[in-house]
Amino acid sequence: MNKSSPDNSSENSAENSAENSSGCHNFRLGHVAIAVPAMKQAIERWQSVLNLAPSKQQNLPEHGVRVAFFDLENTRIELLEPLGENSPLLSFLAKNPLGAIHHICIEAQNLDTLHSRLVEQKVQLASKNKAIGAHGNPVFFLHPKALDGTMVEFEGVEKKVEKIDG
Ligand code: CO
Numbered sequence: 001m002n003k004s005s006p007d008n009s010s011e012n013s014a015e016n017s018a019e020n021s022s023g024c025h026n027f028r029l030g031h032v033a034i035a036v037p038a039m040k041q042a043i044e045r046w047q048s049v050l051n052l053a054p055s056k057q058q059n060l061p062e063h064g065v066r067v068a069f070f071d072l073e074n075t076r077i078e079l080l081e082p083l084g085e086n087s088p089l090l091s092f093l094a095k096n097p098l099g100a101i102h103h104i105c106i107e108a109q110n111l112d113t114l115h116s117r118l119v120e121q122k123v124q125l126a127s128k129n130k131a132i133g134a135h136g137n138p139v140f141f142l143h144p145k146a147l148d149g150t151m152v153e154f155e156g157v158e159k160k161v162e163k164i165d166g
Pocket of ligand 1: 031033078103104105153
């Protein structure tokens with residue numbers, strides 16, 4: 001580190017601006033989603049490695065996927081299997097036959113505000129409209145081109161209200 005570096009204060013200001021820009025959304029990592037060619041075998045592998053029971057499997061026909069979750073202490077692993085012949089996962093798995101990380105999900109409060117801002121900034125979305133995700137919350141996806149080859153899902157969550165008094 002160069003002592004004469006002129007931007008001594010940049011660390012603080014970067015920290016502050018990051019805090020400010022995410023302040024109204026309270027971003028948290030919701031899950032890491034992994035596309036798998038065969039759900040049953042994938043669940044067996046993850047269950048055996050983690051020694052954890054999976055959630056119930058769920059079909060999301062509007063997304064063309066079947067999902068199952070493993071709850072970790074601070075996030076979830078979502079396994080995704082193609083559902084139906086138009087599943088968007090089919091081309092992804094054709095390129096990644098072993099399976100691969102498909103997207104990460106960032107939970108956000110005030111999802112509508114976030115969505116409007118990103119549309120305004122002309123950030124490339126994977127689809128124009130919001131949909132309902134596996135947890136019954138509204139979600140939308142950014143195209144992998146928008147963020148360094150990584151698909152990002154934003155999931156709207158309600159603000160957690162702290163109980164002040166019993
Ligand atoms: Co997801």
